[in-house]
Amino acid sequence: MRAFSQLLDAIVYTRSRNTKLQLIGDYLKATPDPDRGIALAALTGSLSIPAVKGAAIRALAEERIDPVLLRMSRDYVGDLAETVSLLWPTPDGEPEIDDGTLSIADAVTQLAGAGRASAPQVLAGMLDHLDASGRFALLKLATGNLRIGVSARLAKQALANAFELDVDAVEEVWHGLDAPYPELFAWGEGRGPQPTAKDVPVFRPFMLAHPLDDGTVSLDDYAAEWKWDGIRVQMVRTAGQTRLYSRTGDDISGSFPDIAAAFETDGVLDGELLVRGSDQGSDDLHGGAAASFNALQQRLGRKTVSARMQAEFPAFVRLYDILFDGEEDLRTLPWTERRARLERFVPQLDGERFDLSRLIEATDFAHLTDIRAGSRDAAIEGVMLKRRDSPYVPGRKVGYWYKWKRDPLTADCVLMYAQRGSGKRSSYYSDFTFGCWSEDDQLLPVGKAYFGFTDEELKWLDRWIRNHSIGRFGPVREVEKSLVLEVAFDSIHLSKRHKSGLAMRFPRISRIRTDKPAAEADRVDTLKAMVT
Structure with a gap:
């Protein structure tokens, strides 16, 4: 626990991304299994201990700390875990835990094995034997909300840097593995093969676009389609399982069960999650009406979505690209071939939940500029320009895809x-x-x-x-x-x-x-x- 608490302290007090990468990487290389795997799960937001929630920690703290002082301190500090770690009274005669006495694995195992009724007291017993830094680390682990300025992607990048792995290869298998990730560390240390994602609906990193700041492109080389104002999603189905992922790799299937249930054909598709709008104003140019982002926002972030909300805000995905057709990986194919495969794939899907993002028919870039300027659809952010010979590669590749937002x-x-x-x-x-x-x-x-x-x-x-x-x-x-x-x-x-x-x-x-x-x-x- 001491090494993990020192890591958190060091991360909190640095703004440098490179320093954070180095700190996390050094910790992962120096810490044995399974502690480092559990720490990685915490850093990536993958650790969950259902029996310990913020309300339980607050109630536990109010048994030891004056509630008014706790509330005022919490408002000043801005973080419940930090407030409790600083104010928690150590019982007289209770020694602090020495390095190695309480491991992360032991702490998580004890808390995960306790029920909602007993978990707070188990947690209190641990807090009694830790210093303020250790208490902070334990409370962050227990709640699963580190909030220390480290994203899941940054933690994975730190892992990749530390063990000289390709971070996109790590992303490829991440969702098929469970903490404490023994296969991942064995691969990184050369003790085992690269894990595979076979028969698991895992997330693949998105291909992204550069802004089209100045100049023009030739429509002989680039295809144009609308940039829709929803959220980018990836549909994955394999071995009878379906997942819907956001661009950050978060599984949002629970917020959109209607979409997940409707995707019944094996493959991996890239598209924009939208809500159906009024048919008024739809035309062949845009490819069908979609509501503004505000309508979609009514459903974002919800753990459960009622049938009424699904009916009031019917979600659908406007499809841009295809990464896998069944088990066949299409990402190395040029965009023109992937587009042809996507056009053949879409008719297999539920037309109420999935449609094809239409291409913009323009004679040249000047004509495209006029079309873009005349479009005032509430669900359109602008235009996407995709190089016709571009493969589907993770991240932003200069010259492949451009985004051309409209005014304002x-x-x-x-x-x-x-x-x-x-x-x-x-x-x-x-x-x-x-x-x-x-x-x-x-x-x-x-x-x-x-x-x-x-x-x-x-x-x-x-x-x-x-x-x-x-x-x-x-x-x-x-x-x-x-x-x-x-x-x-x-x-x-x-x-x-x-x-x-x-x-x-x-x-x-x-x-x-x-x-x-x-x-x-x-x-x-x-x-x-x-x-x-």
Whole structure:
């Protein structure tokens, strides 16, 4: 436990992505099985101990700590686990646990084996024998919510770096393995073969697009289709099992059981999850009506979805690409061949739940520009341009796919700081500072906004900020750099007053991008290309 607590402390107090990668990698190489596998599960959000929840920890703490003091301290600190770890009274005469006395595996085994009634007391017994750092680590393990500025992708990248593996190969097999991942570490250390994903509906990394900042492309080389305003998903079915994954690799099948149940043909497909809209306004150009993102948002993040909600917000997937047809891997084929295979595959599917993203018929790029400018469909973000000979490769490959968003200008930014509002918003963190990535992968502030969201979204953001604060400067809170906000703005200009060299005009929060990892937020250079 001591080594893990030291790892968490070190991660919390560094902002450098490379340092975090090194810290995690060093820990994974130095720590024996099964502790390192359980730690990796915790870092990637894969660890679950159902018997221990935040409410149980709060109730347990109130038995030892004055409830008013606990509540006031929690509001100041911003994190329940940190508050309890600092305030927890150690019984007189109780020694702290020495290094190696309580392993992560022992702690998780004991808590996982306890029922809801007994787990809090088991946890209390462990807390009595740990110092503040150890208590913090244990509580984070117990709840499964580390919130220390480490994404699942970053933890996997650290593993890949430490053992000289391809991170995309790790992603390929990740969902087919269970903690503490003995096969994964055996592979990394050369003691065993690479695990396989056969007969398991695993996630494959998405192919992503670069912004089309300036210039044009030839439609002889590129195909154009609409960029739909939903969330990117991957449908996977094999060996009688179906999974629906978000772009971050999260299994969202439970939130969309209607989609998962309707996908009954073996294969792996890439598409956009949308909600059906009114038939009014649909036409052959766009390929059928879809509602705005707000309609889809009603179903996102729900563990269970009622039949009424499924009927009120009927979800469907507009398909872009095919990765596997049955067991056949098509990713090395050029886009034109994959498109032909997709067109043959789609008629096998339920037409109510799946349709094909139509191509835009344009004679040349100037014609495409006119078509894009004239499109005001609420569910369209812009245009995708895909090189006709491009294979399907993970991540962003220069020259393969481009995204060409329509006006108004938008950027995906990372929330950095929040400040309480005034008047009726004085109790909420409602003024937000957000940033984009520099050339050396540092976040630089690019703007501030305090409107554009609904009252419910404000409440959600306020809760998120309180739960993810890592620093406090008077009325301002610094937060984990993990929440992406889509920011809309009228224009952007060069500015010597700002560290990023940019100033936005009329910025507003247009969307909370919980589906997008912070590492994929836009870069400062992308925004500079928008300067007029």
